[in-house]
Amino acid sequence: MSIAAIIVAAGRGVRAGGDTPKQWRMLSGKRVIDWTLDAFAQIEDISDIIVVVHPDDAAKLPAAGKIRVVTGAETRAGSVLNGLRALQAGETTHVLIHDAARCCIAPDLIQRIIAHLANGDDFGVAPALPVSDALWRGSDMKVAGAESRDGLYRAQTPQAFPFKAILAAHEAADGRAADDVEVARAAGLEIRIVDGAESNLKITTPEDFARAEHILRGPMDIRTGTGFDVHRFGPGDHVMLCGVAVPHDRGLQGHSDADVALHTVTDALYGALAGGDIGRHFPPSDPKWKGAESHIFLRHAVELAQSKGFRITNVDLTLICERPKIGPYAGAMIARLAEIMELEADRVSVKATTSERLGFTGREEGIAAQAVVTVMSL
Numbered sequence: 001m002s003i004a005a006i007i008v009a010a011g012r013g014v015r016a017g018g019d020t021p022k023q024w025r026m027l028s029g030k031r032v033i034d035w036t037l038d039a040f041a042q043i044e045d046i047s048d049i050i051v052v053v054h055p056d057d058a059a060k061l062p063a064a065g066k067i068r069v070v071t072g073a074e075t076r077a078g079s080v081l082n083g084l085r086a087l088q089a090g091e092t093t094h095v096l097i098h099d100a101a102r103c104c105i106a107p108d109l110i111q112r113i114i115a116h117l118a119n120g121d122d123f124g125v126a127p128a129l130p131v132s133d134a135l136w137r138g139s140d141m142k143v144a145g146a147e148s149r150d151g152l153y154r155a156q157t158p159q160a161f162p163f164k165a166i167l168a169a170h171e172a173a174d175g176r177a178a179d180d181v182e183v184a185r186a187a188g189l190e191i192r193i194v195d196g197a198e199s200n201l202k203i204t205t206p207e208d209f210a211r212a213e214h215i216l217r218g219p220m221d222i223r224t225g226t227g228f229d230v231h232r233f234g235p236g237d238h239v240m241l242c243g244v245a246v247p248h249d250r251g252l253q254g255h256s257d258a259d260v261a262l263h264t265v266t267d268a269l270y271g272a273l274a275g276g277d278i279g280r281h282f283p284p285s286d287p288k289w290k291g292a293e294s295h296i297f298l299r300h301a302v303e304l305a306q307s308k309g310f311r312i313t314n315v316d317l318t319l320i321c322e323r324p325k326i327g328p329y330a331g332a333m334i335a336r337l338a339e340i341m342e343l344e345a346d347r348v349s350v351k352a353t354t355s356e357r358l359g360f361t362g363r364e365e366g367i368a369a370q371a372v373v374t375v376m377s378l
């Protein structure tokens with residue numbers, strides 16, 4: 001078998017919203033048509049991909065690899081025929097015809113269709129799903145009767161055919177058929193049904209864009225990171241905690257402003273992103289960070305999360321010290337953390353505990369902090 005694919009992308013449909021035809025609109029980081037082409041391009045059994053575009057769009061898609069671009073006609077059937085004729089000079093034995101607007105097509109569905117084709121060359125193969133909802137006839141928004149759904153299917157693409165048979169069928173067709181299966185059947189070709197996929201939706205309405213985005217994004221990605229930091233007391237009259245100056249009879253020592261709370265939260269966020277630690281991004285050996293305000297570090301981690309497509313869902317910070325008392329300042333610390341992390345205050349927790357006078361925190365040699373941060377894919 002020598003298999004080609006024709007991607008029909010010549011429609012001007014703007015029902016999905018905006019004034020750009022849906023196949024050229026952006027969806028989860030790339031154009032609808034690019035999602036479709038990426039799915040087909042990775043199928044090794046497909047040696048040629050013909051994309052049929054409107055003449056106005058010819059410059060939007062350069063030929064690349066096994067992809068060639070031809071211009072379409074007034075009707076969908078005419079566009080398919082242009083695509084088929086572009087393959088005529090080659091060795092193609094079978095062709096898959098697919099609508100560009102079914103951009104969530106899974107490569108394994110394409111493979112299944114190809115596997116069925118391999119069983120013979122005197123029939124076509126098309127994916128479909130049985131109708132599961134009740135079917136009504138109606139008019140003026142009133143139900144006028146019920147229809148049996150027995151034996152009814154919802155047709156999808158790609159529809160696959162022996163090349164010579166579908167070319168001849170389209171050459172002979174009157175251009176009024178709804179899809180390529182109808183054209184093929186009119187010419188006497190048997191079409192076998194394979195299971196389609198609910199995810200293989202055709203983008204038509206604005207809601208379909210949201211559904212497609214959800215499908216392409218895949219399952220939700222939730223990640224958690226932990227942070228821990230300690231700073232030693234030294235001379236001073238206040239300590240910085242979460243960007244808030246808390247009066248005390250000592251200060252915290254460190255290369256930056258020694259805000260142990262912000263350092264801990266920053267490390268927890270880097271941890272959730274598998275993004276290293278604060279010392280890697282802001283080496284203490286670099287004089288640039290001497291005395292730096294620590295919100296700079298946390299902002300860097302927040303922006304790293306955003307650039308990786310994650311949203312921070314919450315942060316839980318615990319400060320461990322005998323003194324100063326944290327309670328009176330916890331509200332201000334929450335407000336400042338929420339501001340730096342672009343979070344609602346009810347997603348930010350600042351707690352404090354002592355270590356019962358045990359250990360270095362008990363001896364008031366310094367302040368320790370630990371934090372958990374959770375992020376979720378956008």
Ligand code: MG
Pocket residue numbers: 229230231254258259260263
């Ligand atoms: Mg530190």
